[in-house]
Amino acid sequence: MRFDAKNLLAFVIPVGLIVVWQGLSLLGEVPPEVLPAPTDVVAAGWRLGASGELWSNIAISAWRAGVGFLIGGGIGFAFGLANGLSKLSERLTDPTLQMIRTIPHLAMIPLVILWFGIDETAKIFLVALGVSFPIYLNTLHGVRTVDAQLVEMGRAYGMTSRELFFRVVLLGALPSIFVGLRYALGIMWLTLIVAETISASSGLGYMAMNAREFMLVDVVVLSIVIYALLGKLADSVARWLERATLSWHPAYLAR
Amino acid sequence: MTARTLSSRSFASRGLAAAFSPISDRRSGEPTRLSVAGRGATVTLRGLSKAFGSKPVLKGVDLHIPAGQFVAVVGKSGCGKSTLLRTILGLEAPTSGDVRVADAAPNVRSARIMFQEPRLLPWARVLDNVVVGVGDRSDKAAARAAAQAALAEVGLADRAGEWPSALSGGQKQRVALARALVSHPRLLALDEPLGALDALTRIEMQTLVERIWREQGFTAVLVTHDVSEALALADRVVLVEDGAIALDLAVDLPRPRRRGSPELARLEGIILDQLFNAGARPGDAEDAPERARQEVYA
Numbered sequence: 368m369r370f371d372a373k374n375l376l377a378f379v380i381p382v383g384l385i386v387v388w389q390g391l392s393l394l395g396e397v398p399p400e401v402l403p404a405p406t407d408v409v410a411a412g413w414r415l416g417a418s419g420e421l422w423s424n425i426a427i428s429a430w431r432a433g434v435g436f437l438i439g440g441g442i443g444f445a446f447g448l449a450n451g452l453s454k455l456s457e458r459l460t461d462p463t464l465q466m467i468r469t470i471p472h473l474a475m476i477p478l479v480i481l482w483f484g485i486d487e488t489a490k491i492f493l494v495a496l497g498v499s500f501p502i503y504l505n506t507l508h509g510v511r512t513v514d515a516q517l518v519e520m521g522r523a524y525g526m527t528s529r530e531l532f533f534r535v536v537l538l539g540a541l542p543s544i545f546v547g548l549r550y551a552l553g554i555m556w557l558t559l560i561v562a563e564t565i566s567a568s569s570g571l572g573y574m575a576m577n578a579r580e581f582m583l584v585d586v587v588v589l590s591i592v593i594y595a596l597l598g599k600l601a602d603s604v605a606r607w608l609e610r611a612t613l614s615w616h617p618a619y620l621a622r
Numbered sequence: 623m624t625a626r627t628l629s630s631r632s633f634a635s636r637g638l639a640a641a642f643s644p645i646s647d648r649r650s651g652e653p654t655r656l657s658v659a660g661r662g663a664t665v666t667l668r669g670l671s672k673a674f675g676s677k678p679v680l681k682g683v684d685l686h687i688p689a690g691q692f693v694a695v696v697g698k699s700g701c702g703k704s705t706l707l708r709t710i711l712g713l714e715a716p717t718s719g720d721v722r723v724a725d726a727a728p729n730v731r732s733a734r735i736m737f738q739e740p741r742l743l744p745w746a747r748v749l750d751n752v753v754v755g756v757g758d759r760s761d762k763a764a765a766r767a768a769a770q771a772a773l774a775e776v777g778l779a780d781r782a783g784e785w786p787s788a789l790s791g792g793q794k795q796r797v798a799l800a801r802a803l804v805s806h807p808r809l810l811a812l813d814e815p816l817g818a819l820d821a822l823t824r825i826e827m828q829t830l831v832e833r834i835w836r837e838q839g840f841t842a843v844l845v846t847h848d849v850s851e852a853l854a855l856a857d858r859v860v861l862v863e864d865g866a867i868a869l870d871l872a873v874d875l876p877r878p879r880r881r882g883s884p885e886l887a888r889l890e891g892i893i894l895d896q897l898f899n900a901g902a903r904p905g906d907a908e909d910a911p912e913r914a915r916q917e918v919y920a
Contacts, residue, residue, distance in 0.1 A: 520741040523713055524734070524754055524801075534754075538745045615745040615785045 403585040408592065411585035420574070425593065428559060428570040431487065432597075435494025436555050443499035443551075444544075447506025451540070452532075464503060472497045473561055485566040490559065497558040498551040505547025509540030542616060545609045552601040560594060662690035662841035663723050663732060663808035665710055670719035672705055679705045681865040682719065689808075692835055692842040694852030696893065697862035706862060707811050707845045711735050723809060734807035736815040740794035742786040748797055749773065749782040755801035772804040773797070776830060792823035796830070803834060810835075812844040816851065825881075828854055832878065849893050853886050854879055861896055869896045 385405050391397045392404030399407065415421035446464060450457040472493060483489035513536050521531045563572025571590050578586035613619050665687040672680040679702045687693050697703045708714045710721055711733055723733060734755065742751045752769035759765050773779050776796040786794055795815055802810060812831070816824045832855055835842050846852050852859045853873055861869035871892065875885055 516737065516739060516741050517743060519713070520737065521754075523711065525757065526754070534746070535743065538743070541745075613745075615787070617787045 400582070400584060403588060407585045408588050411583070411589045412593075415574075415586065415589070421593075424569060424571050424574045425597075428563065428572070429597070431490045431563075431570065432494060432555050432559050435491040435559070436498050436551065438491065439495030439498035440502045440548075440551060442495070443502030443504075443547075444506050446499075447503045447544075447547075448510060451507045451510025452536070461507075464500075468500045468504075472558065476562065476565060480566055485568065489566065490562045490570075493562045494555055494558045497554045501550040501554060502544075502547045505543045505550070506540065509543030509547075510536055512543065513539035542613060545605065545613070548608075549602060549605045552605055553598070556594060556598045556601070661806075661808060661839040664689045665809065665841060665843070666720075666722040666724065667710070668720040668722075670706075670709060670721060671717050672702075672709055672714060673717045679865055680709065680716075683862075683865075683867060685860065685867065687841060687843065690839050690841055692844070692855060692857045694844045694846060694856035694859045695862055696846055696849055696852050696859060696897075698897065699847060701862045702865040703845045703862045704813055707735075707813055707843060710809075710843065711811050732807060733809040733811065734802040734805065735811040735813060736795075736798055736802045738814040738817050740786070740791075740798040742794055742797055742801075744786055746786075747782070748778065748784050748786060748789070751786060751797055752801045752804055755804040757805040768804050769800070772800040775803070775834065776800045790823075792819050792827065795819060795827060799827075799831070799834075803838070806838065807840055809841045809843070812842065812846075814846055817847070824851070829878070831855065836877070849890050849897070850881070850886070852893075853889055854881065859889075859893060861893060863897075869893065 388397070388402070389405050392399070392402070392407075397404075403411075412421065446460060450461050475493065475496065479489045479492055483492060517535050517539065518531065521535045526534065559570075560572050563570040564576050567573040567576075571593060575587050575590035578584075578590070610619055665685070667683050667685040670680055670683040670685075671678065683706060695703045695706060705714060709716050710723070712721075713735070742748075743754065746754070749766065749769050752772055753759065753765050755772075756765040756768055770779065770782060773782055776799050778793060778796055778800065781789065781793065781797075786797065789797065798815070816827050819827060828851060831842075835855075842855075844852065844855060849859075856873055859869075859871045859873055860867055861871070863869075869892075871889065873889060875883075879886060
């Protein structure tokens, strides 16, 4: 009972804001061409959902985000592990990676449009580029900061390199890897929104830009709300994963 | 009556060794001490030197440890005692000289180390941490059974399913002890494993280590800065000073030893004198080291 009440507490402010927003709209304080009432936004969602337009746009955006994330995250993770484990690999690749990292990846948009046009490759490339660095840096940090005493214990107790990697290094680096993961998920949506807003012929960002052309403010607001919901969903999945795999961590014990 | 007493005693004292050793070929009812004698490794160091860069840490150490002996290595911090232990274990390579651990296959499994910190994997349950110490982990069920038995030996059978972070410092060190012993090592190296524990837990742990050592008959090398701990546990105390053995003292007292007995106090005096170079009593400044050497372990 107490648990439920605590959970509800988080909803007080958002629900309150929506109620106030709706109230002001009904009173005519907020003109609908500036900010449509929440009910209008829901109606727009219903309309677009019924036509199937909404779902196809969400699907294509989620696909771009997922593929870009897997490619970029995979590359960042692989380099993070390699450079954390091998001095040679680190000397060879880390300076270059750090150099590329300093370029804001969204600054690449004009170049990316020239390279790939406005098709899928461009968006996936940008998402992958943006996502790879937080994963790379945090994986590298995690592997590097694994307790050297535990590694020595593993060696003294006859662990093979393989066992040492899977039972000590990887698990020890996991908390840091998750920090990178959650950070990367944020960057993933951000990159996709910008990329789709600037150059796309489908997706949530395109839907919002298209709606702006026709002054459909309710659809613009709807897109923003959906972005927020998807971002929250991705973050919740990451948190759930974190909780499931880090149950040994004192921060997650007895919860 | 006699037979029953004997068998229950021998079971209790053979404990770990007999409870799950797959290679145990000892017949039940055999006298305990005899049955485990010779399980320990013999350690021989000849002219062992070790330098880190240009800084010499060990300077030509000669030491012979017979099988089954409990040796304590004492000395001030930085004297090289931990390096000596790590070199015996093969965690450090000697710069020159020779380390021989005989009567045992020269693999890692025959020697185990307990560190000053428990060094448990925080993401593995207590039981799985002990499984790390099992030499042959290919048979998972057997490894887990062995680990469970080792945990029972250190009195933590009921904590097998917990995370290490739920244990106290002394309990963690007991898990580390179980992990070190689960593979029946012939040589157990103890690198100040009790240094971070509170005084009472420490005495408990000393008793536990002594009991298991007597049951299993491995060779034990304990590095410690606590002279009274060394005297409570060891057959022999080796004092390392500036990378060389300054004193090698036999402690030929019956066990279990009573803390604060006059004989222990006398030996402690000899060691502390040497440690602080205060052996220079009026008139015998010259032969203080000489006196010490007369008590050298043969």
